[in-house]
Amino acid sequence: MSSLKLMAVGDITLQTKNDQNPFKYVMDTFGKKDLLFGNLETVLSTTGKEKKKSVVLKASPDSVTYLGEAGFDILNVANNHILDLGLEGFRSTLNSLDEHKLEYIGAGFEKSSLNSSFIEKNGIKLGFLGYTIGRFKVPEEISISKIKEKKIISDIELIKGKCDFVVVSLHWGTENVFYPSPKQIELAHKLIDHGATLILGHHPHVLQGIEKYKNGLIAYSLGNFQFDCKLSQSSTNDSIIFCVDFDKNGIIDFRIIPITIDENFVPILAEGKVKEKLLNFISQISKLLIDKKITNKWWFEEIGEEYLIGNVNSYITRIMKYGIIPLFECMIWFLTPFCIQCYIGILRKNTKSFLYQFNVL
Structure with missing residues (x-):
């Protein structure tokens, strides 16, 4: 039976020291995927009016080539940094992705856009949806999908008949906290109840637990992946590549590839005791979800x-x-x-x- 390996990673800024290739140490690992997902936590623009924020994330539009070379197939752009350089930066970002034929979810040029994407590999078709938290105002000309329960459920219902499985990307949660809130857990369960198969979370800048729920799988936070952890005030440089295997019947397996982020903001495969410690930590924080200890x-x-x-x-x-x-x-x-x-x-x-x-x- 045909199978599909989806690899997913967390926050990406495309900023490194000395303009290094941000994915140079994980290229071989990425080469084993069928599909590669990431959260693009930056604006691809050198122009536009900066928002009055403590941290503004921006990268040159030329850096989009790193995403293509690494093999990224689809990116979430629904996050709290997509408007860091206003409407001009937003348009530059989406135009750069379009020019390099990179799929994205969570935002679009049209106000009424569903902001979904469908990708088929090995005879298995995945439908992707992306949403973000945030109280920021969205300009009238564009759309950025916000996390609203009824809207997400409606979107899942709308696309689940057009694909084999629905993957929902959620930019959510509390920064630098290793546990999702009870409200997040409740929402994730509802989304799977209504037809989602895989939920990929990001925004907290640290890893959170992984939970099997019914026929679905939830990664509450994939953490930073290619990121200056000091910008996020993160207490850790631990990360993962989250690998999920599908066949025509659903998710058949998943595994975690431990990663550390080096001093140049570049992800590198963890080894030895560091690898073992990270795997044990994820198991520990995931057990709280399994045992329903998070009240x-x-x-x-x-x-x-x-x-x-x-x-x-x-x-x-x-x-x-x-x-x-x-x-x-x-x-x-x-x-x-x-x-x-x-x-x-x-x-x-x-x-x-x-x-x-x-x-x-």
């Missing part, structure tokens, strides 16, 4: 401090760059319901730690 209270206890520190650092950078407006935004943010739940989670976690220390619990 709302537990999650806010685990992520509260990391979330608050990361966002405060981001606001400080913006305040230093742009002045008083980000300061007011920060003051409002401190009072949001999400932040309040983080404060409660931190208090609850510290209280438990104190009580355990004195053998009260």
Whole structure:
């Protein structure tokens, strides 16, 4: 029976030190794929008005050739950096991908665009959809698919009859946190219930667990892949190539190829104890999903401090760059319901730690 090997990787910026080929150490591995997916976390443009953000990600349009040479077949562009250089940067990015015949999902030139793509290899046809979180305003002339449950389910229903399996790319989650939220888990399950087979997550800049659910598979976060980890304030340079094997009946197997990102922002195959440690870590964080240990209270206890520190650092950078407006935004943010739940989670976690220390619990 025919089979198809999909390889998927996380965030890509195409920026390296000394303009090295960003994929030079993984080219041989990529050569074993039938399809290669990645999240393009950058704008391919040298012009356009920069957004007032703590981090703006941009690369030369010429760097798109690295994606072609590495064998990428499809890229997600629905993410929180696709408008970093405004409408001009957006158009340059999509034009560059079109010129090099690289498929993409999650955004388009037309407001009503479904932003899907279909690719057939070895007699197996996959349909791809891409979506992103973000409160940014989308210009009237274009479309960027936002994560809205009803819309995603509707899109899945619309395309699942036109392909063998539906792959959904989700730019979601909380940055630098190793666990998806209960709401993310619930949404992922619903999408598979309605016809998705594989969900590929990204945005947190760190790896998260992998879960089998019914006939589907969920990788909650593929982490950074080709990225300056300092930009994301990431505590790790661990990454993976996620390999999923399909046949006509569905997913037959998956495996993880451990990766580390070197000081030049280039991914390299992990070996020895580093490889073993990374595989054990993924197994550990995935077990929490399998055992259904991620509750709302537990999650806010685990992520509260990391979330608050990361966002405060981001606001400080913006305040230093742009002045008083980000300061007011920060003051409002401190009072949001999400932040309040983080404060409660931190208090609850510290209280438990104190009580355990004195053998009260």
